[in-house]
Amino acid sequence: MSVEDNKKIVLGFFENFASGNAVAAMNALADNATWWVAGNFALSGTKTKSQFAELGATLASKIDGALRLTPTGVTAEGDRVAVEAESFAKMKNGKTYQNKYHFLFTVRDGKIQAVKEYLDTMHAADVLCS
Numbered sequence: 001m002s003v004e005d006n007k008k009i010v011l012g013f014f015e016n017f018a019s020g021n022a023v024a025a026m027n028a029l030a031d032n033a034t035w036w037v038a039g040n041f042a043l044s045g046t047k048t049k050s051q052f053a054e055l056g057a058t059l060a061s062k063i064d065g066a067l068r069l070t071p072t073g074v075t076a077e078g079d080r081v082a083v084e085a086e087s088f089a090k091m092k093n094g095k096t097y098q099n100k101y102h103f104l105f106t107v108r109d110g111k112i113q114a115v116k117e118y119l120d121t122m123h124a125a126d127v128l129c130s
Contacts, residue, residue, distance in 0.1 A: 003076045006107040010081040013105075013112060014071050022060075026053055030111035039121030042129045059128060064090045067097070079113075081105040097127045 009028055016025040026049065029035075035052040037044050047055060060067070066089070073084040082104050089097040099119050106114040 001107070001110060003078065005110075006079060006081050006105075007074055007076045009107050009110065009112065010076075010083060010105045011071065011074065014069060014083070014085070017069055018066075020066055022053075022056065028112050030109075030113050033111070033113055033115070035115045036117065038116075038118045039124075041121050041125040043124060044121065062092055062128065063097075064092045069101075079106055079108050081107060091127060093127075093130060095127045095130070097123075099123055 013025050013028040016022075016028070029049050029052075031049060033049045033052075034046050035049075036046045043055065068088045069085055070087070071083050071085045075082045082102065085101045085103065087097060087099045087101065091097055102118040104116040104118075105112050
């Protein structure tokens with residue numbers, strides 16, 4: 001697959017996520033995909049695809065409406081696609097979640113194989129894990 005194809009797959013993941021189509025977003029991930037989150041808090045570490053889906057459902061239940069995750073920059077080379085993004089969500093606990101991210105996606109054979117997610121972990125822990 002070309003670099004442009006890989007970018008389309010990753011940006012499609014974000015589009016499906018933003019539109020609330022979790023099934024289509026998760027279908028972009030290979031069955032054996034991993035999702036790693038930086039830091040040392042409750043959401044950190046490496047998750048399998050199913051563990052990531054469970055985590056997403058748990059977080060979604062804490063959000064009043066939807067989590068908006070907007071790519072602000074994309075760079076790709078080979079099977080790696082780097083995305084800078086910003087998020088926004090109103091939480092049911094009254095807090096506002098706004099974070100900045102850097103994601104590194106590895107794409108092979110038309111599927112996302114691995115994701116590394118870097119973010120402000122202190123803000124995520126305070127808002128998402130309280």
